[in-house]
Amino acid sequence: MTALATEGGTLSVRQGTALTLAAVLGPGVILLPTLALDAAGPASLLAWAALLVISVPLAATFAALGARHPDGGGVATYARLAFGERASTMVGWSFFLAIPIGAPVAAGFAASYVADASGGGRTTEVVVTVVMIVVVAVMNWMGIQVSAGVQLAIAALIATLLLVAIVVSLPRVDTDHLTPFMTHGWSGVGSAAALLVWAFAGWEIVSSLSAEYRHPARDIARATATTLVVVTVLYLGIAFVTVAVLGSGAGRAPLADLLAGxxxxxxxxxxxxxxxxxxxxxINSYFAGASRLGAALSITGAMPRWLGADIGDGRRTPRRALCVVAGLGLVVTIGEALLGLPTDATLLMTTGTFALVYVVGTAAAVRLLPGGWPRVAAVVSFVASVGLVVLTGLPVLIPLATGLAGLCWTLRRGRRQPRAIGGETTFAGPRR
Structure with a gap:
């Protein structure tokens, strides 16, 4: 998955920032403050702050990797360069399959708001989840420029609305809601942090979009820095007002309660x-990255060749991989509905995958990045990522099993010769 030159990419800094912001500032901000509050009480603010601190070196690490190795394979590419094909296959399979497993969780967060507003029940949540997955698939089918353009408008609107929610809630802060602070001890803070990994996932998927930038070496760092500032303000703000305004009375729709108040x-x-x-x-950002990851893996034979066969000259959207991701997401959604499971049933399984991918990506960064601050950021990120895996616990075994299944598939089938374009093995990312 060694990328050819990336000239000709279409993403600007603003579009890249919008995609990165959407991936990190996902739907978790509308529900996770309540879940973290339930787990740790007011001390959940410590978990938010700690993960934001961890995000600084983590974001810097993936930005540096993307700038130096722009390729559709993302973390799978870094694992191959640092540790070889088998490690790349395992992390690639784990991450690729985690997206359709996590998509219903993300959509379910919003679906619960729709059900709350409309007075609907479980059926409403399932229908809304399905509709959102289909809408995002269509956006990506139309190409990265279309989805990035829509993303830019959404990001600007969302950031403004969340900031308004924070500002109008501050006058109603009640410091009594902050005491007692450590209601569940440090173990509660750890439990909250494990849940909040979901809210801070996103830096890794952007690496799969690195080849889409017009100037990866310059623009990825700018988009990442801007995203980090915005996310810090909005996450801490929403978390604080949820605790200090709503307290233990926060429901499943805390943002609605804040604005209604x-x-x-x-x-x-x-x-x-x-x-x-x-x-x-x-979901748009994750589908864009996952489809490119699937196509990149297919080129090296780590996944079925037909998955990326529609790439052609490298300038088309990987629609087959996109359809697989969206299709599996719908299967998971419908399966959960038939089994009577909530849409967030796979939350810890997905966060476990994100944590494990961070471990592999940051470990690769320690070997691939030059000395100085990039290496320091990579080491700090690796240590923090290992801590996140420990906090996640047993659910991390699921992505390990998925990765082993992918490795077994490739060993059984045997590696196919990579497809050569212009004399090199490549997936520099579709351009339209």
């Missing part, structure tokens, strides 16, 4: 719009 019940439908747009934005 400031403006009245007429504001509840607005939070539904925010929830849906956040979700569409996040």
């Amino acid at each position: 400031a403006f009245g019940d007429w504001a509840r439908p607005l939070t539904t719009v925010i929830a849906v747009l956040l979700t569409i934005g996040a």
